[in-house]
Amino acid sequence: MADSAMYSLLVIGALICAFRAITEARILTSTIYLACVSAAVSTMLYLFGAYQIAVIELSVGAGLVTVLLVYAISVVGDDASDPGPVIPRSVAVGLTLLTIAMLGYMAYSLPSRDVAARVPTLLRALWQQRVLDVWIQMVLIFAGVLGILGLLAEGKGARAESAQHGVNGHRAVKIVPPTACEYVAPQVRRAQELHKDEVHV
């Protein structure tokens, strides 16, 4: 009974946070609600016995993705308002309810089995039976890193334009350190300014 109450609380909390993440006006607040959803799902995964997946989900879902979202919001801006739905909300609600009803019918009609056998373990399944998935994950990570480097890199035109116009439209000033011949000591410069109006005949 206590377990059912715990699971119910986690499910309700995750659903509330997910709904708030979608309906919130500010994207930064949505990101925080998404991290709360990730934490609730991770706790449920831990209670279901998927300890490694819970740790991965918590560190990646509530950590890495949140950091990436905050970075993207800092670049894009938190005031990027949502202009409103393309389709009416009533149609969206109807389609969503229809989808949930069909999925629920398919899921609850499946035969239920007792959770007894725990073989093969995650380590055996991941590193022996599904080793191709591990290779695919590594390729995905490298592809993602390369994609990020390519997408976030500014082109040659943008670099030249930013060098010409500088930051915020102001012309950039190139700072060149004085060479040994051009350097004038402060005392000499002050004397030159004092005597610059004198006319030598």
Add this chain to the structure above:
Amino acid sequence: MTPLQIGLFGVLGLLGVGCYGLLITRNLIKVVIILQVLVKAVVLALVLAGQAGRQPGLGQSLAATVIVADTMVAVVGLALAVQIRRRFGTVDVSAISTLRG
């Protein structure tokens, strides 16, 4: 209700919230956030299916793969959003569409 049924209810709820969000949202970053919600439901469903089918290791290994793939999707999606904002000045999905008709 058993814990598996409660978890399944959570999976359906998260999928429903995600589907509704995808239908009503046009902000590109919010689309990425909603995709994250949907993938969390999928991860939970995979673990639950592994438990129910007496193959928890298989379900968990598939869930790990889905988490990695989803993270890459989020990373590339956010990078695209940043570039689209720089190029078009907006992250509205319908405003950046250049298709006519």
